[in-house]
Amino acid sequence: MADADVLFAEHRQGVFRYLCRIVGQTETARDLTQEVFLRVSRTRVPDADPASLRAWVFRIARNLALNHLRDGHRRPHLVAAVDRAEPAVQELAAALNEAVASLSEVDRDVFLLRETAGLNYEEIAATCGLTVEAVRARLHRARQQLRVALEGPLLVHRRRPVSFGEGER
Amino acid sequence: MSEIHDCVAAFVDGEPIDPEQLDRALADAEGRAYLIDLLVLRGLYGRRAPLTTIPDVPEPPARPARLRWVPAAAAVVVLSVLGGYVAGRQSGERPPAPDVGPLRTQTEITITAPAPTQVIRLEPGVDWRERGGGG
Numbered sequence: 479m480a481d482a483d484v485l486f487a488e489h490r491q492g493v494f495r496y497l498c499r500i501v502g503q504t505e506t507a508r509d510l511t512q513e514v515f516l517r518v519s520r521t522r523v524p525d526a527d528p529a530s531l532r533a534w535v536f537r538i539a540r541n542l543a544l545n546h547l548r549d550g551h552r553r554p555h556l557v558a559a560v561d562r563a564e565p566a567v568q569e570l571a572a573a574l575n576e577a578v579a580s581l582s583e584v585d586r587d588v589f590l591l592r593e594t595a596g597l598n599y600e601e602i603a604a605t606c607g608l609t610v611e612a613v614r615a616r617l618h619r620a621r622q623q624l625r626v627a628l629e630g631p632l633l634v635h636r637r638r639p640v641s642f643g644e645g646e647r
Numbered sequence: 648m649s650e651i652h653d654c655v656a657a658f659v660d661g662e663p664i665d666p667e668q669l670d671r672a673l674a675d676a677e678g679r680a681y682l683i684d685l686l687v688l689r690g691l692y693g694r695r696a697p698l699t700t701i702p703d704v705p706e707p708p709a710r711p712a713r714l715r716w717v718p719a720a721a722a723v724v725v726l727s728v729l730g731g732y733v734a735g736r737q738s739g740e741r742p743p744a745p746d747v748g749p750l751r752t753q754t755e756i757t758i759t760a761p762a763p764t765q766v767i768r769l770e771p772g773v774d775w776r777e778r779g780g781g782g
Contacts, residue, residue: 499692574691592660593693599662618652625684
């Protein structure tokens, strides 16, 4: 059975990145990340496989983030995806931030859990209380919506080098 | 959701795929465009996109610059006071005074007048005269 320290070491960066994108502020995300693992440390860690534990941690993070937003905290500007990149990439990143913000809450969550935290479909389903098929459908819908919103900039970036290797955890 | 999109997304997301299905999906122009778009999106929004990271050990809060000299100044003051105290104690320790017996003041000494060598006698009316008016 994993303990809270192991979960913290393995998932803190993923949780932080996910929360950054959800709440839009690094400081708030940092506070919420600490709160997530404070709760993890105060709770009996379930005796489960790593994938289920990962989903468990992210479920706590997601609930905290949603509570934070529902408590009247306005959703601020999302954290810049690229800070020191060239202007065209910054422009696309800003457009992408807006497009992600326009997604429905669940679609956005599914997209962020996949892209920023790297959860697989089953883990996302467990985190959000959905079926795997629903995750697949929502992820596709979110991506298609983003493609439409970013059609012009994406066309430009199709001709730029892209990097593979995001499959690692 | 089409089979092409489903297969390409599963491939990009590391989910199980049927290789023949992927072959068909990538033979289609839309499949290739979808693959590239997903990779571009991931490059911009994924885990490689730079963000501030959490330090392993919490950093101590930084002190305001104007307060940074205070500990050094306090140390200098304390050292100065201690140094002055020690120096003062060392210089104040004198060797014990020799035993010279009880001191006597000048008034206690008996002084005898020398014997006169010449005596002068002055008589009133002869050597001096009294004058009235008391001026």
